[in-house]
Amino acid sequence: MNSPSEVRALIASYWEDPAAASLAGYLARGGYEAARKALTEMKPEDVIEEVKRANLRGRGGAGFPAGLKWSFVPRTSPKPKYLVVNADESEPGTFKDKYVMLRSPHLLIEGSIITAYAIDAHVAYIYIRGEYDVCRVRLEEALREAYEAGFLGKGILGTGYDLDIYVHKGAGAYIAGEETGLLESLEGKRAYPRIKPPFPATVGLFRCPTVINNVETIAYVPFIIRHGGAWFASLGTERNGGFKLYCVSGHVQRPGVYELPMGTPLRTIIETYAGGVWRGRRLKAVIPGGSSAPVLRADEVDVPADFDALAKAGSMLGSAGIIVMDEMTCMVRALEVIADFYADESCGQCTPCREGAPWLLEMVQDILHGRADPSYPDLMLQIAQNILGRTICALGDAAALPVLSFVRKFRPEFDYHIEHKRCDVEERYGEVSNPD
Numbered sequence: 422m423n424s425p426s427e428v429r430a431l432i433a434s435y436w437e438d439p440a441a442a443s444l445a446g447y448l449a450r451g452g453y454e455a456a457r458k459a460l461t462e463m464k465p466e467d468v469i470e471e472v473k474r475a476n477l478r479g480r481g482g483a484g485f486p487a488g489l490k491w492s493f494v495p496r497t498s499p500k501p502k503y504l505v506v507n508a509d510e511s512e513p514g515t516f517k518d519k520y521v522m523l524r525s526p527h528l529l530i531e532g533s534i535i536t537a538y539a540i541d542a543h544v545a546y547i548y549i550r551g552e553y554d555v556c557r558v559r560l561e562e563a564l565r566e567a568y569e570a571g572f573l574g575k576g577i578l579g580t581g582y583d584l585d586i587y588v589h590k591g592a593g594a595y596i597a598g599e600e601t602g603l604l605e606s607l608e609g610k611r612a613y614p615r616i617k618p619p620f621p622a623t624v625g626l627f628r629c630p631t632v633i634n635n636v637e638t639i640a641y642v643p644f645i646i647r648h649g650g651a652w653f654a655s656l657g658t659e660r661n662g663g664f665k666l667y668c669v670s671g672h673v674q675r676p677g678v679y680e681l682p683m684g685t686p687l688r689t690i691i692e693t694y695a696g697g698v699w700r701g702r703r704l705k706a707v708i709p710g711g712s713s714a715p716v717l718r719a720d721e722v723d724v725p726a727d728f729d730a731l732a733k734a735g736s737m738l739g740s741a742g743i744i745v746m747d748e749m750t751c752m753v754r755a756l757e758v759i760a761d762f763y764a765d766e767s768c769g770q771c772t773p774c775r776e777g778a779p780w781l782l783e784m785v786q787d788i789l790h791g792r793a794d795p796s797y798p799d800l801m802l803q804i805a806q807n808i809l810g811r812t813i814c815a816l817g818d819a820a821a822l823p824v825l826s827f828v829r830k831f832r833p834e835f836d837y838h839i840e841h842k843r844c845d846v847e848e849r850y851g852e853v854s855n856p857d
């Protein structure tokens with residue numbers, strides 16, 4: 422076991438070796454030893470306690486403590502329990518789960534075995550977005566290898582524990598990434614999110630207790646069992662254990678996925694790891710957690726990239742999709758790209774989101790094309806404020822938060838567009854760059 426200061430990468434350490442994607446390569450790196458340890462030396466409650474100790478927060482967006490979520494599953498319920506792995510990865514700017522599935526599929530399978538064991542599930546589903554067909558093929562190949570080696574199926578590793586894992590392909594809708602929309606879709610229905618409570622841990626798939634976790638969350642579980650929860654916790658910040666896969670895109674020299682300790686400063690991720698803003702330009706803005714997260718100005722990026730610090734800074738870590746914008750970005754056009762996505766992906770179930778998201782898009786487009794009057798920015802803030810917190814799922818918030826933050830933080834650009842029917846950035850630079 423390495424001391425925390427010696428650890429350079431966890432999940433990504435598998436990505437350096439292409440052979441690690443195969444069962445033989447995975448076993449050569451100690452693969453499935455954590456599952457063996459959990460199933461033969463630990464009781465399910467011990468596994469949950471270890472994960473609680475690790476301060477493992479869900480990596481799908483909300484950052485809910487994983488061990489705590491697992492402890493909500495009623496163990497005495499006579500109903501079957503299910504594990505569902507969320508591999509929908511639909512938030513723009515997020516592209517980490519696909520690497521986990523492509524380059525370290527057995528890590529996800531091993532994490533699923535340990536998690537399913539901890540919650541007394543004997544069936545697990547990996548719900549994968551339709552566009553990730555290459556990942557699906559790789560996962561199914563890895564599952565076949567795991568079945569053949571006795572890591573899945575009946576009497577896993579010679580114990581009395583049985584588990585089957587199925588890969589379920591979605592059709593590619595953002596709303597199907599929301600956990601209850603996902604469950605509806607998995608049940609063969611349209612992915613309309615459910616009203617919570619009840620939460621899936623008690624009433625989930627087929628109305629049975631269900632744990633839903635993101636791919637990355639599950640992929641960290643084998644490390645926790647192998648090295649201990651306290652060790653994992655010590656890698657990160659106070660309530661944010663371990664490492665994190667940060668996705669950096671937009672106007673940087675080296676876009677990519679960087680696995681770093683939780684709480685690495687946002688500026689360090691951008692400047693040191695992603696090589697800084699491209700073409701020698703200055704930083705203008707950063708969206709730290711996927712396109713639904715409130716935007717930060719360049720002077721706001723000296724913040725640890727963890728769930729609590731970014732929330733305190735008025736944004737969120739979300740899915741850690743860090744989108745970097747340089748000084749030549751038109752913020753009105755950038756907001757149009759984002760608003761277009763949420764208007765298109767609103768499932769239509771809740772009126773504020775169904776009507777409000779396209780309305781906001783239309784207003785940004787009016788500003789962009791010189792059709793707006795000076796009342797628009799305030800009206801947009803009012804509309805966004807009326808969507809916020811008033812929908813069944815957080816897609817409404819995802820449509821509202823970018824508008825609130827872009828308009829409030831870059832108001833002069835919106836006003837300039839309205840008054841002059843031209844882009845201020847284009848006036849100054851001649852050309853605008855946008856991270857779309």
Ligand SMILES: Cc1cc2nc3c(=O)[nH]c(=O)nc-3n(C[C@H](O)[C@H](O)[C@H](O)COP(=O)(O)O)c2cc1C
Pocket residue numbers: 478479480481482483484485507508509510511512595596597598599600601633634635636638639814815816819
């Ligand atoms: C509109 C919407 C889309 C979402 N899309 C995803 C997604 O693609 N992948 C994901 O893991 N979580 C997504 N989530 C979060 C899930 O609802 C849920 O919180 C997560 O899967 C729980 O896993 P975790 O605790 O490991 O993060 C989305 C949430 C919302 C509101």
